[in-house]
Amino acid sequence: MKFYRKRTARSKFYRKATGGSEMAEMGPAMLIIFVIILVPMLDLLYLACAYAAGWYCNHLSVREVCCRQPTQFQAAGDAALGAWENSGLCGFIHASNITNTVTFEDAGANAVPATATNIAYCLVATNMTIQPWLPIPFLTQVAGINAPINFTFSAQRPQEEKGLN
Numbered sequence: 001m002k003f004y005r006k007r008t009a010r011s012k013f014y015r016k017a018t019g020g021s022e023m024a025e026m027g028p029a030m031l032i033i034f035v036i037i038l039v040p041m042l043d044l045l046y047l048a049c050a051y052a053a054g055w056y057c058n059h060l061s062v063r064e065v066c067c068r069q070p071t072q073f074q075a076a077g078d079a080a081l082g083a084w085e086n087s088g089l090c091g092f093i094h095a096s097n098i099t100n101t102v103t104f105e106d107a108g109a110n111a112v113p114a115t116a117t118n119i120a121y122c123l124v125a126t127n128m129t130i131q132p133w134l135p136i137p138f139l140t141q142v143a144g145i146n147a148p149i150n151f152t153f154s155a156q157r158p159q160e161e162k163g164l165n
Contacts, residue, residue: 051151058100070104
């Protein structure tokens with residue numbers, strides 16, 4: 001009389017789980033996840049933070065310029081830029097070549113800030129260069145991923161101080 005071992009679904013599961021073929025796929029999967037997906041995603045998150053910090057710099061500058069007399073726009077813009085650089089955001093995003101361009105407008109025509117008392121708006125344009133956080137070596141240069149990227153921000157506000165004493 002022969003005794004046959006009864007096969008159950010549980011014994012088949014244990015027999016198939018001991019193959020070890022999944023370990024051969026782990027290396028390429030980790031390469032794809034880290035190098036191709038995770039690191040560029042971190043760079044894009046860093047660029048989003050850098051864009052927000054640059055917008056904040058432009059916001060500070062235009063707020064300072066519109067609250068001062070038009071003859072003092074250069075000192076007001078430099079003070080706002082210095083305050084932003086000392087806040088730590090500039091060091092976090094590795095910003096360089098930061099410039100503010102101030103323009104005063106009067107209902108469509110440009111006004112000279114030293115003599116005009118009918119200035120309606122002040123416009124501040126901020127340019128900055130951002131270095132990538134983790135440069136990824138690609139064959140071509142991609143701005144923000146392995147090459148510096150230039151951001152330009154522009155904001156316009158009504159001129160609050162018209163220079164009248």
